[in-house]
Amino acid sequence: MYAIVEIAGQQFKVAKDQKVFVNRLAGKEGDSITFDKVLLAGNGDDITLGAPVIEGAHVGAKITRHLKGDKVIVFKKKRRKGFRKKNGHRQYLTEISIEDISLKGGKPAAKPAKKATTAGDDLKKIEGVGPKAAEALANAGVDTFAKVAKTSAEELSNILSEASSRLAHLATATWPQQAQLAADGKWDELKELQDKLDGGVEK
Known part of the structure; x- marks a missing residue:
């Protein structure tokens, strides 16, 4: 079974036991977290499409580690101006391990400790x-x-x-x-x- 889920503003195709690198999330290593913006889920030939999300569906995961991505060089140049600027950038990332994909009515494999899409404060x-x-x-x-x-x-x-x-x-x-x-x-x-x-x- 696989699902397409939105995590920290980006969409990922995930499956159980898969490890995914996403933009830095709040939480400590070992914390469980749940994402309920599931846009699509598939199991063999059976595909469930959300409008825009699948009601009651969620993806459970665990934070395995926080890290930085590979260095990216950003080089800017203006012709005939003598302007050159070179910067390096390393994105802050979080590695998560997918533990459970559940549709409406399904029983999650592990009770989530946090919910990433709860309506927050102003x-x-x-x-x-x-x-x-x-x-x-x-x-x-x-x-x-x-x-x-x-x-x-x-x-x-x-x-x-x-x-x-x-x-x-x-x-x-x-x-x-x-x-x-x-x-x-x-x-x-x-x-x-x-x-x-x-x-x-x-x-």
């Missing part, structure tokens, strides 16, 4: 987080105040940098603190803190 309420940054965090699985609070500022910066070079400049030092106040419902304290901030850093 992360734009964090000072310094705009729509693009919120989208990048959600695609990486960091889609709630509680998850942001548990993610280090360095890891948040890595997620943003890998999503777009235009997000690399954002200051994330206070994001976990702001997110913890939001997760606890301490909106007055959050507002008091944000009054002292400009772009996520103290004025």
Whole structure:
């Protein structure tokens, strides 16, 4: 049995026991995670097509390791301008092992510990987080105040940098603190803190 599933904004064809490299996901090595954006599933000649996803279907996986991809050289040149710029880039990746593919009514082989597509919080309420940054965090699985609070500022910066070079400049030092106040419902304290901030850093 195989399935086509959306993971972190990309589509993959997966089968049980297959190992897949995807964009960096939140979570530790050994964590179980479930993806419910299953677009198509096939078992021999039987094919189930979603509209756009198959209701009740899910793919269960386990995070095996976090790593960096191979180096890619980015070279820019402008003719007759004398402009040359060379950069190297290594994508942050997560290797996952597919453990279970289940359609509606099926019993999963292992109970998932996390669900990657759960509706998250409005992360734009964090000072310094705009729509693009919120989208990048959600695609990486960091889609709630509680998850942001548990993610280090360095890891948040890595997620943003890998999503777009235009997000690399954002200051994330206070994001976990702001997110913890939001997760606890301490909106007055959050507002008091944000009054002292400009772009996520103290004025």
